Amino acid sequence: MKVALFIPCYIDQFYPKVGIATLQLLEKLGCEVVFPQNQTCCGQPMANSGYEHITGDCTKLFQDNFDDYDFVVSPSGSCTLHVKEHIPLKGKIYELIEFITDILKVESLEGEFKHKVGLHQSCHGQRGLKLSQMSELNAPFFSKPEQLLKNLKGLELVTLDRKDECCGFGGTFCVAEEAVSVRMGQDRLADHLKNGTEVLTGGDTSCLMHMEGIIRREKHSIKVMHIAEILNQAI
Amino acid sequence: MKTHSEAAEIFNKDFDRTTWHDETLYFVRQKRDKAAFQIKDWELLRETASSIKNNVLSNMHDYLLQFEENAIKNGIKIHWAADAKEHNEIVYGIISEYYKGEIPVDTFKGMVKSKSMLTEECHMNEFLAEKGIEVIDTDLGERIVQLAEEPPSHIVMPCIHWKKEEIGELFHKHLGTEKGNKDPQYLTEAARQHLRDKFLTRPIALTGVNFAVAETGEFVVCTNEGNADMGAHLADIHIASMGFEKIIPQKKHLGVFLRLLARSATGQPITTYSSHFKKPREGQQMHIVIVDNGRSTQLGREDFRNSLKCIRCAACFNTCPVYRRSGGHSYHNAVAGPIGSILAPNLDMRANADLPFASTLCGSCSNVCPVKIDIHQQLYKWRQVLVQEGYAPASKTLAMKGMSTVLSNPGIFKFSGKVGRMLMDKLPFLVNNNMNPWYKQREMPEPPEESFRDWYKKNRKK
Numbered sequence: 001m002k003v004a005l006f007i008p009c010y011i012d013q014f015y016p017k018v019g020i021a022t023l024q025l026l027e028k029l030g031c032e033v034v035f036p037q038n039q040t041c042c043g044q045p046m047a048n049s050g051y052e053h054i055t056g057d058c059t060k061l062f063q064d065n066f067d068d069y070d071f072v073v074s075p076s077g078s079c080t081l082h083v084k085e086h087i088p089l090k091g092k093i094y095e096l097i098e099f100i101t102d103i104l105k106v107e108s109l110e111g112e113f114k115h116k117v118g119l120h121q122s123c124h125g126q127r128g129l130k131l132s133q134m135s136e137l138n139a140p141f142f143s144k145p146e147q148l149l150k151n152l153k154g155l156e157l158v159t160l161d162r163k164d165e166c167c168g169f170g171g172t173f174c175v176a177e178e179a180v181s182v183r184m185g186q187d188r189l190a191d192h193l194k195n196g197t198e199v200l201t202g203g204d205t206s207c208l209m210h211m212e213g214i215i216r217r218e219k220h221s222i223k224v225m226h227i228a229e230i231l232n233q234a235i
Numbered sequence: 236m237k238t239h240s241e242a243a244e245i246f247n248k249d250f251d252r253t254t255w256h257d258e259t260l261y262f263v264r265q266k267r268d269k270a271a272f273q274i275k276d277w278e279l280l281r282e283t284a285s286s287i288k289n290n291v292l293s294n295m296h297d298y299l300l301q302f303e304e305n306a307i308k309n310g311i312k313i314h315w316a317a318d319a320k321e322h323n324e325i326v327y328g329i330i331s332e333y334y335k336g337e338i339p340v341d342t343f344k345g346m347v348k349s350k351s352m353l354t355e356e357c358h359m360n361e362f363l364a365e366k367g368i369e370v371i372d373t374d375l376g377e378r379i380v381q382l383a384e385e386p387p388s389h390i391v392m393p394c395i396h397w398k399k400e401e402i403g404e405l406f407h408k409h410l411g412t413e414k415g416n417k418d419p420q421y422l423t424e425a426a427r428q429h430l431r432d433k434f435l436t437r438p439i440a441l442t443g444v445n446f447a448v449a450e451t452g453e454f455v456v457c458t459n460e461g462n463a464d465m466g467a468h469l470a471d472i473h474i475a476s477m478g479f480e481k482i483i484p485q486k487k488h489l490g491v492f493l494r495l496l497a498r499s500a501t502g503q504p505i506t507t508y509s510s511h512f513k514k515p516r517e518g519q520q521m522h523i524v525i526v527d528n529g530r531s532t533q534l535g536r537e538d539f540r541n542s543l544k545c546i547r548c549a550a551c552f553n554t555c556p557v558y559r560r561s562g563g564h565s566y567h568n569a570v571a572g573p574i575g576s577i578l579a580p581n582l583d584m585r586a587n588a589d590l591p592f593a594s595t596l597c598g599s600c601s602n603v604c605p606v607k608i609d610i611h612q613q614l615y616k617w618r619q620v621l622v623q624e625g626y627a628p629a630s631k632t633l634a635m636k637g638m639s640t641v642l643s644n645p646g647i648f649k650f651s652g653k654v655g656r657m658l659m660d661k662l663p664f665l666v667n668n669n670m671n672p673w674y675k676q677r678e679m680p681e682p683p684e685e686s687f688r689d690w691y692k693k694n695r696k697k
Contacts, residue, residue: 016689040641040643187560
């Protein structure tokens with residue numbers, strides 16, 4: 001299956017390892033992966049700040065890059081949600097995990113990752129794309145990321161006190177509301193520390209970047225890996 | 236007036252108190268979950284409530300007239316207020332007329348008032364105080380913040396930001412309780428005795444309205460303390476203030492809303508008192524003031540009209556990770572929290588332009604909302620409106636336009652990315668300084684040597 005990879009701007013520039021892991025993982029799962037060279041950003045940073053009306057050029061550039069493909073895959077719940085809601089495409093965009101579970105129909109993955117893993121649910125992935133059930137709803141449990149992680153040998157999923165509270169990144173919120181943003185991140189980390197997380201993972205590098213910034217400043221011992229990095233390393 | 240982020244920064248200076256505030260409210264969220272999940276058809280109940288309210292929004296005019304007609308038949312006097320000022324003047328007018336234009340200043344004791352966020356929205360207490368009429372808030376939490384000369388910080392739990400030790404101090408000062416006594420039962424008893432005297436001596440009682448039934452012309456007031464009943468039953472005049480969106484079509488619909496309201500608010504199956512008021516008792520006057528105050532405008536805004544479905548349960552407050560860590564006062568509006576942030580810009584865009592940005596758009600608010608208001612979507616949409624109406628700082632607009640230029644030109648993007656990473660690597664002080672809010676309490680990402688696209692070119696592109 002041929003897929004076009006959408007690597008969000010800040011992953012391209014600051015977290016190339018997440019992009020590499022995504023590409024290699026998809027290849028291992030039998031996909032032919034293409035990275036359209038002139039892609040930049042989905043426009044979400046502007047839109048969420050109230051400037052959706054100036055994202056026209058960004059939208060057009062995105063369409064020019066991806067309209068030739070039936071499947072666009074991205075290792076970011078947040079950017080994927082933005083594209084789904086705001087950029088009409090000829091094909092369809094999927095977040096990496098949902099692409100693996102829903103399109104490639106992977107029930108579970110065989111491999112090994114000997115760590116206590118704390119899963120951070122990004123709000124846009126969870127509540128926006130419905131990658132897993134939300135704690136507010138009276139509805140049956142499911143979790144696409146857990147489905148892929150749980151069979152890895154040696155991997156122990158940490159149970160958190162608050163399993164789906166926001167980390168406080170929130171795009172420009174992270175600087176506009178710096179105090180609350182940092183406090184939310186600190187509280188998420190305290191939950192992971194209390195419950196024994198060794199490796200903090202999630203489907204959104206933006207949340208992870210924010211929490212990693214706090215981890216490094218406060219010198220915690222938690223290691224941060226995108227879920228694509230764990231899966232790619234494990235299988 | 237401080238913006239939300241400025242006020243929130245001050246709030247967060249006390250780390251332990253912020254922890255306490257967050258945990259207290261999260262506990263209420265958990266109580267809500269527990270109560271809600273005991274109802275098998277909870278999600279269906281939310282859907283039903285939402286549909287009923289949608290029907291109300293689409294037929295507001297007819298239901299209001301039906302309600303008025305039936306209420307008048309029941310012997311209630313109906314008043315229509317276009318805005319806050321009219322509301323306050325009508326209330327004053329009712330009192331003044333009762334005393335034939337001459338309120339007996341020497342013997343007149345004023346008014347008792349049970350919970351009404353609408354009168355907070357209208358700043359009625361201040362208005363009446365200027366006219367020499369004292370208003371005593373009789374809800375315990377409201378009385379506490381009133382004694383402290385503060386507005387409520389939460390629409391259901393007005394003094395949730397106060398600790399019992401502090402309430403002990405406050406009561407010692409105002410009600411003469413023992414110094415240092417913080418026993419909740421002791422303090423509540425003191426408030427009870429203090430308020431009992433007010434109930435017995437005040438000739439006017441004002442209550443809010445939770446639901447107004449068009450079919451019957453009656454209204455329902457929900458309290459846990461019975462203070463609305465105590466006030467209304469003892470007073471010569473009962474005035475009920477309601478925003479016009481409180482209407483529901485039929486009495487049977489109460490079965491839907493009363494099941495949702497208290498479970499969503501505090502995790503109780505139902506409030507202790509759900510009191511139906513239908514007609515004045517012999518010798519009593521009963522008035523309802525139906526208030527617009529911007530609601531018609533909101534009803535006309537396609538993207539925001541369904542914010543008027545709100546039943547004021549505050550579930551969105553309790554689940555909001557930002558509210559829990561910034562407190563109600565940081566929202567500088569009678570209704571705080573996520574719902575306040577989508578209602579307030581309708582009242583005053585300039586004053587409240589910061590509120591829709593006081594959110595990460597996490598969406599938890601929309602998920603707990605018992606009437607399924609798409610709160611986080613409306614926060615996003617208000618941001619667009621506020622920017623386009625010119626309420627964004629010029630510096631932000633400039634930055635966003637610059638960002639847009641870079642991100643829509645692949646050449647500039649690649650070049651500036653490379654330069655940026657190089658500068659961060661060689662001259663880290665350019666970003667690692669106090670001008671950068673990210674860096675204040677967080678490290679910047681470590682700039683890698685090459686971008687993903689550079690790696691791809693080397694390793695994959697044929």
